[in-house]
Amino acid sequence: MPIDEFRAKARAWLEANAKPYDEADEYHFSLEESKRFQKALWDAGLAGITWPKEYGGQGLGAAEQVAFNQEAADFALPTGPFVIGLGMPAPTIMELGTEEMKKRHLPKMVSGEEIWCQLFSEPSGGSDVASLRTTAKRTENGWVINGQKVWTTGAQFSDFGAIIARTDPEAPKHQGITMFVVDMHHPGVTVRPLKVATGDSPFNEVFFDDVEVPADAVIGEVNRGWQASVIMLRNERVTIGASGRSRASVLSFETLADLAGERGLTEDPSVRRTLAELYAKENSTRAFGRLLHERATSGIPIGAAGSAAKLAGAELHLWTAEAVQEVFGPLYASGDPELVGVVKGALGAPGNATAGGTNEIQRNIIAERVLGLPKDPGVDRNLPFNQIRFGN
Amino acid sequence: MPIDEFRAKARAWLEANAKPYDEADEYHFSLEESKRFQKALWDAGLAGITWPKEYGGQGLGAAEQVAFNQEAADFALPTGPFVIGLGMPAPTIMELGTEEMKKRHLPKMVSGEEIWCQLFSEPSGGSDVASLRTTAKRTENGWVINGQKVWTTGAQFSDFGAIIARTDPEAPKHQGITMFVVDMHHPGVTVRPLKVATGDSPFNEVFFDDVEVPADAVIGEVNRGWQASVIMLRNERVTIGASGRSRASVLSFETLADLAGERGLTEDPSVRRTLAELYAKENSTRAFGRLLHERATSGIPIGAAGSAAKLAGAELHLWTAEAVQEVFGPLYASGDPELVGVVKGALGAPGNATAGGTNEIQRNIIAERVLGLPKDPGVDRNLPFNQIRFGN
Amino acid sequence: MSLLFNDEQDALHDAVRRFVEQHSPMTKVREVIGSDASFDPTVWRRLTDDLGLAGLAIPVEYGGAGATLADVSAAYRPLGAGLVPSPLLASAVLAAGLLLALDDEAAKKEWLPQLAAGELIGSVAISEPGNRSWVPAELSTRAVATAEGSRLTGTKVAVLNGADADVLLVIASGDQGAGVHLVRRDAEGLTVTATKGVDLVRGVATVTMQDTPATPLSGDGLAALDKTLDLVNVVVASEQVGAMERLLELTATYAKERYSFGQPIGAYQGVKHPVANMFTSLSLVDASLRETVEEGQDDVRAAAAATRVLANQAYVVASRDTMLMHGGIGFTWEHDAHLYAKNAMADNVLFGTTEEQLDRLAATVLD
């Protein structure tokens, strides 16, 4: 199918089946609606566009993916619950999984039957993901997992998770980790919502209490889970970078300019300048994401530059969170019901600057991996894990 | 003499002998004028106020010093060439020098007969002062110094300098350094002006080529020069912090508000806000200096908080350098002769943020010594100096 | 003249600090946040009766303690550090300050002693929807003179402790220009709705008046409000400094105790430098505040506004950086960082945004 025809087909399907971006209240799709939509999208040949056909994909190229993304940008797709699974575990399984694992999971992931989450962060680890303490011990038939994960998005409705656990505490920290597929419906898995600064609970704590997984649940190789994590974290940053618009849409130029305009504030030169600066920043962040995407699809390696996109998005969010205070003045603190979304958006900024690696970690990655600056003096890289100082 | 009487006496003398702050063009005093002024100040009992009488001081207390400083703030004193000598080498000699050394130099320093400079920084060292490479080798009668110093203020007119040199290259870097008094008129000393970004040459490079110093030129103990340097650098930061006003006076609120007002720019709300913010920042920086001074004179230890004053001054300078661009718009780049001082002041900001320790070094000092945060992982502290990597 | 606390200020500061530790620790603050009330009545009783804070800034002749600005500042620092929810700012500072600045001796005699004793809670209703200025240049709330006094119609937003106030001082425009009108809680046509403001430790309300009977107070309303802002600026800045001291302590401690990559995170300059910046900006605001309240000054307008300009920004950044330096933990509801961040945001937009403070400062130092 020529690319223009594909584009037209995608557009037509979206117009018939999805809500326009400006109209949809994107935060209120039910899980069932999301599943139905993903299935329909897949039935229409518009999900897994670049995936191989044998794993449920459409077997098409980057050009089709770009065309779809461009058209989809005008719509509010209820695909939120699938973003993580398709963006992170799926490409990792595609790269490292056994043929059996791929055949078993990938088609169900892309067609909306299986929802996945990613189980990396732990309370004591923070940005130092490799310091994880969750253990997986060998049993006769596989492994048994014990420990706690945190900041897990979507754990409450996930069917499976990709988890990393320590399988050799005597190896240096990066060398004793293994990645597994874990069944989130196992009775030893407890999911508890985690309330954050905004008052919402968008993340979970997940507790693993003697959770058995079979031997063939290993993604990649035993004790090579860090390498698998690196692949997945790289995909995470791309996913976070790409999702900028919908994440911060309550703080978008369009939203804020409307809210300020409705309150008669856009005559004020200072408000005008603030909103114009937001426009410029938002535009450049979006353009940068687009540029990285175009480079990647043209075969130009973008390396760790995705970290710059993630950093830019987080910095824009922090900047906007401060700028809106001056724009609305006392109205910002007055409880104005129409500004509740703005206030929540602003309060969420530090979370955005932390999740998926803090801004400091992104700056390290940019400096070291994009610009070739020397690494931080790593004192714990080569120590056996059980000899590293934690201080708590 | 009661303090009010002392204050009145100081005021009267200053009014009779010094130019008011606003009128004087403070950059054009000749060296001879400076020397005469310092001598007259001393004759009047207003120099070396807190110094012991046996070293040429007045033997008075902190209260008299504060009173003098408060009165002197309204005048432009041509004491620039003495600021370094009296602020850094003198207190160090007072603390560590032999009785003979104190008797020989201190009275001449305070009475304007001897001008001193401080010879610490080296081209390869930067903020890492202790990595110095200038050597002092023992001879029969003393030491012979070879090497290069840089960023030396006033070297061109100094009679003596306090220099640190490496006396044991096999000791760890901080333990093989000695501080000496060096005669700047020695034929082996070459002073070359160093042109900087502003187009001026406020600093010098100083070359030492087989410069002999006698055995009794050591300040403190042999191989304990780092401890002496720490004392002197602490005094340097206090000196730099205290000199904020005159250093940046071309970028002061008063100067800029006048220049903007004369050009009809102070009706613009945005210019008004920028100038008001400058007022607030400048005021707080001055108040912080005053607070530290009051604490110190009340016997409350201020520790390394002087680094915060130095950092605040440097940050204010950098901020102002950017703010003035927006205030004057195209006039800033037009070569307007009355704005030449402003432009030079702005160009000098990065120098101010570097001299006396970069902002990064000050932040380290504040975090480590004021707040007790852990030190940077120091890889070179305990290595013999001649085994440290320099990369160049 | 000195920037250091004198013995009295030291004693007052310590007394309030100990009070906060004993009677309003963060567990108590969170209880209030979780309840429908905007403060704890027992804490309020103790603040007024045991510490006498409601009358601190009110002259002796009106039943207060007639404390200096420096005393007031010393007392409010620990309240800010502990985020103590109370109507002090609304009642003892805003309402009392406005009454004092007006020219209505009868009203002062009637109301100030009750406010000073904390028997009565007052507040001030100023801001309006559709306006980003604390004091709207054109007031939409209208006052009509009647035989008994006046009648008010209009809506006021972000009224501090509006739902707790027994009397409200409302700024409204009438035929004679803007004036202050006193409205009692039980006045007809008055609706007070507590709203969920951004700050969890300051109650706010929306107040609507429909032909509501009021008592006009004599004196130039706008000038009085302007004068009141000096006191408000000093009090809010004092709270901000106290809060920043607490944030610095929290963050510096965490930086020493939390490990990442085998070292305390405070060993990394990426953490160390923001913490040093927090110390530096706090030091500047603290010094600026001390100079503002230094004895022997007639006019603190410029100094107080200048301090607020710096304090607003420093507190917003300090609370944000406290969250960021704590990583994920700092973003949880359980951690106190967000309570300070929300308080900082409210301080940043109430009583005139930073931009308005700059305009106020410019009018003083440039014209």
Place this chain on the structure above:
Amino acid sequence: MSLLFNDEQDALHDAVRRFVEQHSPMTKVREVIGSDASFDPTVWRRLTDDLGLAGLAIPVEYGGAGATLADVSAAYRPLGAGLVPSPLLASAVLAAGLLLALDDEAAKKEWLPQLAAGELIGSVAISEPGNRSWVPAELSTRAVATAEGSRLTGTKVAVLNGADADVLLVIASGDQGAGVHLVRRDAEGLTVTATKGVDLVRGVATVTMQDTPATPLSGDGLAALDKTLDLVNVVVASEQVGAMERLLELTATYAKERYSFGQPIGAYQGVKHPVANMFTSLSLVDASLRETVEEGQDDVRAAAAATRVLANQAYVVASRDTMLMHGGIGFTWEHDAHLYAKNAMADNVLFGTTEEQLDRLAATVLD
């Protein structure tokens, strides 16, 4: 539609880059700075004759190459990276752009081919003393109509390459409002004084006119100037991006090579993070610029202004941080950092400050 360079742009970019390396290395730039001239005539000849840059943005019908905005942008990036002193911006962009935007066919036919060939240098005189706007809202330079054309009286400042220009396009107010008037170098009553501007690689001059004969050009002067600013914004932003790329390279290299406390300074987050920020802000400006000049757009006004807003700030910070990250060395005259810092300052205040660019952007996206 794509944000990537096409083959032509790649070729043009590389050709200019090689030219700069060969014919205008920093040693040559410093020669010009040390001389009384504001550019090197040989380099100028080559830029116009060998590379055809003077005519790049001018349509074919007026003797130019009629290149796209994307081509123009690609060509100016290496000129910015190399800080190449030349009258291109004054003559081929400002003067030619303004002529093109006006409605005076005769003037276009007469002057554009000469500007395109680089035979003639033009510039534009706009800003005035006592005004911080690039285009003063109230022009003090007055034009009086005469039988032969017009006569101008007034003073213009910050006139780019004013002392090099053969013809000046002067914006002045007359009875019919603001208009553009063409003044020849040898006109009576014209005084051009080269001034020491902040930027060492852009010549500026103050121009005074006393009853100076001129030719009024037909067309709406202010509208034409406004339109010209789109092209100017694209060209200046392209130079800024090129310069930032060079600064990033300088700083990243130094951070790897310079040792302090036994390690390369780039191992410290205090250096590493500002360098990462430089990469990030450069990436954003670069992407914004690419989108601005992307093919198929009618109106680049908002996108160009938005790019300048970001580029101004990013370049000022990048050049300042280059100085700071280089420590003392970066503050010496000998090091190139200050040349970029001065260029960044000039870019930041000429052709409308960031604030004016924000106002321009707001007028486009908010109204």
